Amino acid sequence: MLDDRLTEQRNPGSQALDRMSALELVDLINAEDRTVAEAVGREREAIARGVELMVETLSAGGRLFYVGAGTSGRLGVLDAAEMPPTFGTDPEQVQGIIAGGYEALVRAKEGAEDDPEAGAAALGDRGVRAGDFVLGIATSGTTPFVHGALARARHLGARTGFLLCTPPDDGLRALHDVVIAPLVGAEVVTGSTRMKAGTATKLVLNTLSTGAMVRTGKVWGNLMVDLQVTCRKLEDRASRILRATLGVEPAEAAQLLEASGGRVKVALVMGARGVTAAEARALLEGVAGDVGAVAGRPEAGS
DSSP states (O other): OOOOOGGGSOOGGGTTGGGOOHHHHHHHHHHHHTTHHHHHHTTHHHHHHHHHHHHHHHHTTOOEEEEESHHHHHHHHHHHHTHHHHHOOOTTTEEEEETTOGGGGTSOOGGGGGOHHHHHHHHHHTTOOTTOEEEEEOTTSOOHHHHHHHHHHHHTTOEEEEEOSSOOOHHHHHHSSEEEOOOOOSOSSTTOTTTHHHHHHHHHHHHHHHHHHHHTTOOBTTBOTTOBOOSHHHHHHHHHHHHHHHOOOHHHHHHHHHHTTSBHHHHHHHHHHTOOHHHHHHHHHHTTTOHHHHHOOOOTTO
């Protein structure tokens, strides 16, 4: 394909793709997809470094930003959007920026990715500053919008990272605090990075954000104790957490949730320590929200 980027290479296993049966297509795509997790696993040290950078940022009061175009941008916005209901974060704490703005989430605006100045302006619009961390996502490694945004972030004093699916050069590594490069290989449909590269991106973002949230006290054992009770599903999950860990009946779990203002951590401390909601909040504030420090450890298998 006369292009050095791994994401633009032709996959020798799919060159007869247009003559395959439906079952052959499914088997080929599935076989290729099974290689993605291994590629992500080979980047474990870089991903762990990314988690550490995010923890340092959040612990110091900074914010996380994902910046991308197309599929990469959509996945960044998705991960950011899932943080408040899952981990009770302020919506400003983790933000996603996509080339072309939010309209590009539902309708492709491919030309938007070609403007580095727009990327820089998007960072300025969000008020990015020293103490923040900006992760650029561009599976090809070349998206101008992303590079413009990251250059602006560095100028503003923020730390930066880059997530791509083609081998990074030494210059790219030297520019950023972390570079994560799961090399998933050529796509089944040449250049269609919404496939393996997109899957790898989702896996990496899941690991980064989940790791950062766990390390900043948003999880107790493996329980989602900072969730926001905003729908019946989450209300039910909150109730089950309280019932399983405190050994209370559904009615008492409901009372604790109501008295805590729907904050599971507060309800847990209230039940475990026999204190009021105000006292529970004070105890949590004293340990930076670490519920285990004031309520002990959850029962194994609860």
